[in-house]
Amino acid sequence: MSEKRPHVVIIGAGFGGIKAALLLARENVDVTLIDRNNFHLFQPLLYQISTSMLSIDEIAYPTRAFFRKYKNVRFMLAHVQGFDVENKEVITPYKRVKYDYLVLAAGSTTNYFGMNKLSYSTYGMKTLREAIHIRNHVLHMFERAERETDPEIRKRMLTFVCVGGGPTGIEEAGSLSELVYIAMKDEYHGLDLNDVSIILIEATDKVLPMMPEDLRKETVRVLRSKKVDVRLNTQVVDCDENTLTLKDGTTIATNTVIWAAGVKAVPVIEKLGSEVDRAGRVIVKKTLQVPDHPEIFAIGDCAHLEQNGRPLATIAPVATQGSVVCVENIKKLIKGQTDLKEFVYHDVGSMATIGRGQAVMFKGSLKMKGFFAWCAWMLIHLMRLAGTHTNITVALKWGWNLLSGIRLGRIITNIPDNRNEQ
Amino acid sequence: MSEKRPHVVIIGAGFGGIKAALLLARENVDVTLIDRNNFHLFQPLLYQISTSMLSIDEIAYPTRAFFRKYKNVRFMLAHVQGFDVENKEVITPYKRVKYDYLVLAAGSTTNYFGMNKLSYSTYGMKTLREAIHIRNHVLHMFERAERETDPEIRKRMLTFVCVGGGPTGIEEAGSLSELVYIAMKDEYHGLDLNDVSIILIEATDKVLPMMPEDLRKETVRVLRSKKVDVRLNTQVVDCDENTLTLKDGTTIATNTVIWAAGVKAVPVIEKLGSEVDRAGRVIVKKTLQVPDHPEIFAIGDCAHLEQNGRPLATIAPVATQGSVVCVENIKKLIKGQTDLKEFVYHDVGSMATIGRGQAVMFKGSLKMKGFFAWCAWMLIHLMRLAGTHTNITVALKWGWNLLSGIRLGRIITNIPDNRNEQ
Structure with a gap:
């Protein structure tokens, strides 16, 4: 690296961070990209890892492979611990990295809304490791249930609860249903699949709040047709190893609660010392700069910016569109220009799959559901996945699964601890 | 299950166990297949997991998926702890499983030849978890080396030693070389790949002892052309976290020793109480029965049977051919027949890849090397992999890698402990 060129440090190799680094790679700057993992994760498909559909390397792509041609981009595998904004x-844990410009694109983590106990007794699904953990656990529950003689314990092992009616909860519940009732249905000769319950719990009166009412109703209808017990207006107040407790006092005996009820910015963002919102997101100016620190930008899930009176959603397009404006503004600052660009998010619509061949999508006045929405969902996700080879294998897997219901990912790579084993 | 039908218990879902269970599934018997994992592992390709070539679910196949149609076959996920041969x-850990006939197909584990310390300081490569562990560790060594400032420590981190000149050691060393010098060569902008050493250590004077001399020489030549430092007549006597010690007193500074120097039967076999050989394999009669226990059979890696004055090799074809004879003999015993069949192994030849487009194979008077041997190797392995979808994706990956050198599996799923971190 040249000592004279401006040094941009980017924290996070998600959608926003990778895009920003690729845009800056072509400029006369040095870039250091820091992430706690060595891969870029395609988070929207994480639920397909947890439900044994896809392979790990189909949704995780080695970060360094993006930057082979760009010697001015360095990658550093590290967990950022904090900032010294005075000294930039x-x-x-290894060293202090000096920056001229800093881009915070560190993403989000699971939000337990203050119920910290739940971080131990439920399964988050924001990281690859968490998704692998869910996969191992769910498959192991079936193995244990088949050899369990107490019918009550067996039912508890076969009760799977997803909390949160957003896209993640919907997709997880739908995919779990197909894993159990289609992919595995003839494989547990000693189990009665009527003992299985898949429950989706949502605190408000609607799933997929960004969707119009008819698509929300369609989503609930499809989920119920897949034997998912959808419970709206239902709030979780407590959870331990064997029991989930609801606000009305009822309990659900279960060993598996997947918590997809909300996200917050990763905790390190608060260490910046700048103002954050209730979800820990740093409040940025319209130029995506952190107040009082024109050299620090924040984009994506860890930034809070309001548009039309509401904070922007924590979705990939907000992060990637933000990274473009962020890089433009850094280039202007380097040139000494002061007319920075303000970020305006252009809605690309929203979509969710409820199962193979079933999806809902919505953009402006366009509404789609069913098989064609699923095809559109599939194409859009394939286009965005990194790597041509992955496009082919994922397309094959989805097509194959549509026809035969087979899921090849049902591999327990780590037998979980046998808590509750009788 | 019917109470009256004979109950055959098979231990191990490897090549021998799966084949035996599939053959017995069509008979009027009940079968219980017990394995400590929920998958059948295609062990010959394990080195491609450890070197980031293939995905886990391409070489691991859910065991239960083999037996969807066969309600008389039950699978049980359990680690067998011992036997009560008197009570059959x-x-x-969960219960005692009664059998009328028992098939031991439990396979083998790494043999440290009494140097137990090495089981802690080196990496075995017999299980899926071990291969994943090697992959994570090797990738992590590169990440750590790039941020390491002490050149001596950096070289130690980038020194990779494979011990054992059999197929596993050869294939691991060759594949590791391509991972480093082809797949990752443009990705570590802060590293000089001249600091990398890949060393293959073999105690005897030859690699691949089952091969004729010209193919052995070809193997060494190809490995050396791939910058693998092949050291014959070299014996390991000690290894700790940072240093491998050889018999002549020289040491190699390394954090990565992959131990592929030998195998022995899994330890539970000794608990049978029957005579075992030096590698813990139970000595069987030519009918594959355990002496004094006509109802107990042993096949594959955990059985010792001599043919032409030498024990049969621990390779997949011996296990699968053995399972056929074993099942025939069980059927005869059920019918009350006493003219049991004796097992004669028919050599199918042997082969090893040394890298993409490079292999050696040998059968009787047939010898092949180079690209055509590699194509033959590829076809034979593809044919034997379970599942059509897997055949397609693996063929794509191998072809793609041959052309571009890309390896998509470079995902660190678990950051190893930072021992030695400065």
Whole structure:
């Protein structure tokens, strides 16, 4: 690296961070991209890892492979611990990394809304490791249930609860249903699949709040047709190893609660010392700069910016569109220009799959559901996946699964601890 | 299950166990197949997991998926702890499983030849978890080396030693070389790949002892052309976290020793109480029965049977051919017949890849090397992999890798402990 060129440090190799680094790679700057993992994760498909549909390397792509041609981009595997904004340094366990410009694209983590106990007794699904953990656990529950003689314990092992009616909860519940009732249906000769319950719990009166009412109703209808017990207006107040407790006092005996009820910015963002919202997101100016720190930008899930009176959603397009404006503004600052661009998010619509061949999508006045929405969902996700080879294998897997219901990912890579084993 | 039908218990879902269970599934018997994992592992390709070539679900296949149509076959996920041969019971942590006939197909594990310390300081490569562990560790060594400032420590982190000149050691060393010098060569902008050493250590004077001399020489030549430092007549006597010690007193500074120097039967086999050989394999009669226990059979890696004055090799074809004879003999015993069949192994030849487009194969008077041997190797392995979808994706990956050198599996799923981190 040249000592004279401006040094941009980007934290996070998600959608926003990778895009920003690729845009900056072509400029006369040095870039250091820091992430706690060595891969870029395609988070929207994480639920397909947890439900044994896709392979790990189909949704995780080695971060360094993006930057083979760009010698001015360095990658650093590290967990950022904090910031020294006075000296313009990022603190990692190995060294302090000096920056001229800092881009915070560190993403989000599971939000338990203050119920910290739930972080131990439920399964989050924001990281690859968490998704693998869910996969191992769900498959193991079936193995244990088949050899369990107490019918009550067996039913508890076969009760799977997803909390949260957003896209993640919907997709997880739908995919779990197909895993159980289609992919595995002839494989547990000693189990009665009537003992299985898949429950989706949502605190408000609607699933997929960004969708119009008819698509929300369609979503609930399809889920119920897949034997998912959808419970709206239902709030979780407590959870331990064997029991989920609801606000009305009823309990559900279960060993598996997947918590997809909300996200918050990763905790390190608060260490910046700048104002954050209730979800820990740093409040940025319209130029995506952090107040009082024109050299620090925040984009994507860890930034809070309001548009039309509401904060922007924590979705990939907000992060990637933000990274473009962020890079433009950094280039202007380097040139000494002061007419920075303000970020305006252009809605690309929203979509969710409820199962193979079933999806809902919505953009402006366009509404789609059913098989064609699923095809559109599939195409859009395939286009965005990194790597041509992955496009082919994922397309094959989805097509194959549509026809035969087979899921090849049902591999327990780590037998979980046998808590509750009788 | 019917109470009256004979109950055959098979331990191990490897090549021998799966084949035996599939053959017995069509008979008027009940079968219980017990394995400590929920998948059948295609062990010959394990090195391609450890070197980031293939995905986990391409070489691991859910065991239960083999037996969807066969309600008389039950699978049980359990680690067998011992036997009560008087009462004809297999002991598991959950229950004792009664058998009329028992098939031991439990396979083998790494043999440290009494140097137990090495089981802690080196990496075995017999299980899926071990291969994943090697992959994570090797990738992590590169990440750590790039941020390491001490050149000596950096070289130690980038020194990779494979011990054992059999197919596993050869294939691991060759594949590791391509991972480093082809797939990752443009990705570590802060590393000089001249600091990398890949060393193959073999105690005897030859690699691939089952091969004729010209193919052995070809193997060494190809490995050396791939910058693998092949050291014959070299014996390991000690290894700790940072240093491998050889018999002549020289040491190699390394954090990565992959131990592929030998195998022995899994330890539970000794608990049978029957005579075993030095590698813990139970000595069987030519009918594959365990002496004094006509109802107990042993096949594959955990059985010792001599043919032409030498014990049969621990390779897949011996296990699958053995399972056929074993099942025939069980059927005869059920019918009350006493003219049991004796097992004669028919050599199918042997082969090894040394890298993409490079292999050696040998059968009788047939010898092949180079690209055509590699194509033959590829076809034979594809044919034997379970599942059509897997055949397609693996063929695509191998072809793609041949052309572009890309390896998509470079995902660190678990950051190893930072021992030695400065």
